[in-house]
Amino acid sequence: MSSADRLLLVVGSVAVDDVDGPFGMQRDLLGGSASFIAVAASYFTRNVSLVAVVGEDFDEEHLDFFRSRGIDTSGVERRPGRTFRWVGRYSDDLTSRVTLDTQLGVFAEFRPRLQENHRAADLVFLGNIDPVLQLEVVEQTSRPILIAADTMNFWINGHRAALVATLRRVHTLLINDEEARQLAGEHNLVRAAAGIRRMGPHSVVIKRGDSGALLFHEDRAFSAPALPLEDVRDPTGAGDSFAGGFMGYLAYAGRFDPVTVRSAMIYGSVMASFSVEQFSLDGLRNLTPALIQERFDAFHALSRFDRIML
Amino acid sequence: MSSADRLLLVVGSVAVDDVDGPFGMQRDLLGGSASFIAVAASYFTRNVSLVAVVGEDFDEEHLDFFRSRGIDTSGVERRPGRTFRWVGRYSDDLTSRVTLDTQLGVFAEFRPRLQENHRAADLVFLGNIDPVLQLEVVEQTSRPILIAADTMNFWINGHRAALVATLRRVHTLLINDEEARQLAGEHNLVRAAAGIRRMGPHSVVIKRGDSGALLFHEDRAFSAPALPLEDVRDPTGAGDSFAGGFMGYLAYAGRFDPVTVRSAMIYGSVMASFSVEQFSLDGLRNLTPALIQERFDAFHALSRFDRIML
Numbered sequence: 001m002s003s004a005d006r007l008l009l010v011v012g013s014v015a016v017d018d019v020d021g022p023f024g025m026q027r028d029l030l031g032g033s034a035s036f037i038a039v040a041a042s043y044f045t046r047n048v049s050l051v052a053v054v055g056e057d058f059d060e061e062h063l064d065f066f067r068s069r070g071i072d073t074s075g076v077e078r079r080p081g082r083t084f085r086w087v088g089r090y091s092d093d094l095t096s097r098v099t100l101d102t103q104l105g106v107f108a109e110f111r112p113r114l115q116e117n118h119r120a121a122d123l124v125f126l127g128n129i130d131p132v133l134q135l136e137v138v139e140q141t142s143r144p145i146l147i148a149a150d151t152m153n154f155w156i157n158g159h160r161a162a163l164v165a166t167l168r169r170v171h172t173l174l175i176n177d178e179e180a181r182q183l184a185g186e187h188n189l190v191r192a193a194a195g196i197r198r199m200g201p202h203s204v205v206i207k208r209g210d211s212g213a214l215l216f217h218e219d220r221a222f223s224a225p226a227l228p229l230e231d232v233r234d235p236t237g238a239g240d241s242f243a244g245g246f247m248g249y250l251a252y253a254g255r256f257d258p259v260t261v262r263s264a265m266i267y268g269s270v271m272a273s274f275s276v277e278q279f280s281l282d283g284l285r286n287l288t289p290a291l292i293q294e295r296f297d298a299f300h301a302l303s304r305f306d307r308i309m310l
Numbered sequence: 311m312s313s314a315d316r317l318l319l320v321v322g323s324v325a326v327d328d329v330d331g332p333f334g335m336q337r338d339l340l341g342g343s344a345s346f347i348a349v350a351a352s353y354f355t356r357n358v359s360l361v362a363v364v365g366e367d368f369d370e371e372h373l374d375f376f377r378s379r380g381i382d383t384s385g386v387e388r389r390p391g392r393t394f395r396w397v398g399r400y401s402d403d404l405t406s407r408v409t410l411d412t413q414l415g416v417f418a419e420f421r422p423r424l425q426e427n428h429r430a431a432d433l434v435f436l437g438n439i440d441p442v443l444q445l446e447v448v449e450q451t452s453r454p455i456l457i458a459a460d461t462m463n464f465w466i467n468g469h470r471a472a473l474v475a476t477l478r479r480v481h482t483l484l485i486n487d488e489e490a491r492q493l494a495g496e497h498n499l500v501r502a503a504a505g506i507r508r509m510g511p512h513s514v515v516i517k518r519g520d521s522g523a524l525l526f527h528e529d530r531a532f533s534a535p536a537l538p539l540e541d542v543r544d545p546t547g548a549g550d551s552f553a554g555g556f557m558g559y560l561a562y563a564g565r566f567d568p569v570t571v572r573s574a575m576i577y578g579s580v581m582a583s584f585s586v587e588q589f590s591l592d593g594l595r596n597l598t599p600a601l602i603q604e605r606f607d608a609f610h611a612l613s614r615f616d617r618i619m620l
Contacts, residue, residue: 230500
């Protein structure tokens with residue numbers, strides 16, 4: 001992996017999570033969409049800048065960890081108050097979760113103001129935040145070649161007009177299957193993706209958890225498998241880790257042709273698979289190029305078959 | 311496609327279905343697991359024999375259709391009484407269904423007695439029937455090289471001992487994800503497949519509907535994608551169509567090495583994708599080798615990606 005010149009800007013939440021589930025309550029975990037995205041991306045490019053806000057209580061060790069991954073944290077504002085906290089509980093089979101508590105803290109007043117060097121970002125990922133803020137970020141950038149975004153049911157249902165306005169500026173939307181259905185008002189995923197693409201994004205990535213991910217791009221679909229994993233501990237951040245691997249690889253490759261985007265889908269899947277094996281970002285802490293390559297190869301071995309003629 | 315010498319024996323139900331759902335009630339449809347399996351298989355081998363029972367009310371046209379596909383119907387008994395009838399209703403999004411009525415009719419007394427020529431079957435598929443009957447079929451065969459089976463929650467929960475006895479004789483179990491979890495008492499699919507393989511089958515195929523299918527075989531897994539379809543009318547028989555394509559291709563190929571079994575997984579997926587696009591077996595009525603090849607290629611295009619080195 002080499003350092004690319006292209007700057008990947010990641011805007012989103014940095015949070016502290018309490019996560020309950022079959023392995024018991026885990027407290028004070030590093031979380032937030034932007035944390036997972038930036039760290040996952042950092043394995044593909046050393047040119048990642050993080051834009052987020054944290055409170056006075058936020059452990060400097062976490063910022064040190066980001067910096068140890070080569071992530072530029074100059075856009076992480078520390079403000080008076082508490083860091084965004086999320087408390088959730090997973091079902092015993094880890095297939096569903098409920099939010100027990102959300103304390104926005106300093107995140108309530110988050111208004112991203114991009115530094116001059118961040119405005120020149122080549123790739124921008126808008127994590128799951130208020131679409132009004134997502135649009136403000138886009139408008140502050142000067143020359144992005146790829147703008148990608150995530151969103152969630154809260155914005156789809158309650159802030160639809162703002163979301164639709166933002167989507168007009170988004171090239172690639174990464175979204176989970178239920179959210180895609182809600183956004184498009186259509187259960188069938190082929191039709192839902194087509195509906196979303198009529199709103200602006202030329203590509204849609206539909207994340208399906210342990211069913212993998214689907215890419216709708218030009219007139220083609222691509223299905224990335226999920227690696228069947230024996231040990232899953234914490235699904236938190238899986239979709240964000242996917243987004244980080246996806247964007248990081250695209251920043252590294254610097255191309256967006258179909259072959260490259262398919263590889264990005266697999267690197268996204270690779271990073272998601274590492275993420276869910278440990279709590280918090282722990283599955284993304286000690287990776288190496290060799291481990292990432294080995295898992296990429298496992299995805300290849302999992303899904304390859306010969307084109308044969310009867 | 312050429313005619314193979316290997317005989318594929320398909321034992322299961324032949325039924326008449328009433329199917330309600332978003333497209334309105336469809337009455338008197340040809341159904342039953344063995345119908346879908348035999349017809350799907352018939353596109354790969356002309357040496358399929360069907361063992362089933364029908365009542366006096368069963369339309370001779372359906373048997374003519376089987377015969378037009380080259381299927382040997384000499385093992386289909388016509389008995390006094392009514393044909394097995396199933397009445398079900400799908401949810402508007404076609405993701406769930408309820409059984410409204412089941413009338414076993416002549417199927418209640420079904421005791422498969424294999425003809426001499428059927429005892430010599432090379433491949434045997436045991437459709438979803440009482441595991442006691444499945445085992446009796448196995449015991450009547452003389453030299454099968456592949457015994458595959460399906461089952462369902464009714465047998466898993468209520469007839470477990472009989473099912474476990476049958477599984478000891480089964481080489482490949484094809485089962486849906488929820489049933490795999492129930493059978494193994496384990497939510498994680500990797501562990502569930504391992505648990506099922508300890509019961510006897512050396513291979514397990516887990517069918518996941520529009521999430522594709524997983525094969526656990528030797529020390530490897532294979533993930534077959536589902537083709538994203540814009541128009542799905544009737545999921546009835548999708549899993550059986552998969553089984554038919556899978557078994558039909560293996561009968562044609564006459565080999566069971568990992569590369570061949572992967573191709574069989576894709577041909578199974580191909581036949582399932584055709585099946586759900588129409589009601590009853592209509593999606594399997596007018597296929598051609600060219601249409602099947604075209605769809606196989608669509609699965610390849612959907613899932614292929616290059617093995618790359620960072």
